[in-house]
Each structure stands twice: as structure tokens, then as C-alpha cells.
Amino acid sequence: ELHLLESGGDLVQPGESLRLSCAASGFDFPNYAMSWLRQAPGKGLEWVSAISGRADNIYYADSVRGRFTVSRDNSRNILYLQMSGLRPEDTATYYCAKDAPRPFDFWGQGTLVIVSS
């Protein structure tokens, strides 16, 4: 059974950093692209970042490029999102999702990040 479990969400002040993790199980993690997406409270979905199975292709939304870094540890089946220079508008529930063979074909339950002073 597929399972994705996000962790690392917290309340942080503007300008601070945070690292999110997503532990994957139930599928051959190294062979699948993964994405991070987010949803601000009461708002719609926004794609944040994507990484290929071997991490040789990485993409970012314009809103986070230069501040967020996606990575993965295929030996431990974990996806990461390092977030720096956090802003109030980054406040959201962050989801990891399996990104193949269809876009976002399986999602975790999300972790909440609040950026506030």
C-alpha cells in the first residue's frame, strides 16, 4: 500500500528557515518523480517543486525559486524541502505527492507551515 508521510511543519518567524520531510513507502521510490505542493488556508492548490527519480531534473515555481531547495535520499526513501527566507505568504499546508506515471497521482496528508511574527 502506498504511503507518504510529511513532517517538519512548524510556526516560524519571517526570514527563518525550515526543512520538511516526506517519508515514502509502498512503491519503488527511487524510480519515481516526486513533487511538493501547497495550499494556503482556505485557498486553492499550488505546485511548488518537482524532482526526478535520480534528482537530475529539478523544477521550482517562480514564487519559491531561489528560496526553496528540493532534494531526496533514495537510500532512505525520503523527500525533502528546505525552505529559507520564509514569508507570511508561504503559510500553507505542504503536501508531497508521487508525480508519476500521472501528475500527483498520490498525495500525503500534509504538514502545516505557519510564518508569522
Added chain:
Amino acid sequence: SYELTQPPSVSVSPGQSARITCSGSALPKKYVFWYQQKSGQAPVLVIYEDTERPSGIPDRFSGSSSGTVATLTISEAQVDDEADYYCYSTDTNNKSVFGGGTRVTVL
């Protein structure tokens, strides 16, 4: 920037059909994917590549696309289908875009 436009809300009576549209200028050349998000839960893929249904998704969910408009149809809607529905596609530069979402109410 590229946008996908959905109606904010759709209401349907139980047993009737609900249709949710998604409009975008690149849709004649790009696939549309549909996601269902029930309150407090993570999204679930219900339609991929315009018309295909993942395993486990009831056949009352169907998708179509014509020109710049894609449509998700929920036939014989049930109370359990109440949720927010989001379309997703990419622009001509393969940038990911979600529609604003449509809240479906079954009453």
C-alpha cells in the same frame, strides 16, 4: 501568466449530474487532470489525461475536453461526492497550473 478558470461553485441534487468546467487557452494541446479534495483531506486524482479514470474511482466520474474547455461530469451525484474539485494542466512552457477550484454541493 497562464490561468485555468473554473466556476467557484456548483450545486446538484442527489441522483442528478454535476458538470464542472475548466477553461484554458492551451487546453487544445495539453491534457487536463482532475482532483477531488474532501474537507480536511488530501486531494485525490479522479481523472487523468482528459478522460481516463484511475482504478478505484467510481465510473460516475467522467471527463471530456473540447477546444479550450475541459469538463468533469459527476453522474448520479451522491452526498459523498461533496468536495472541492481542481483541474490541473500545464502551459505551453510546461509550467504547472491549477484552476481555482469548484466547490460541489449535493443537496
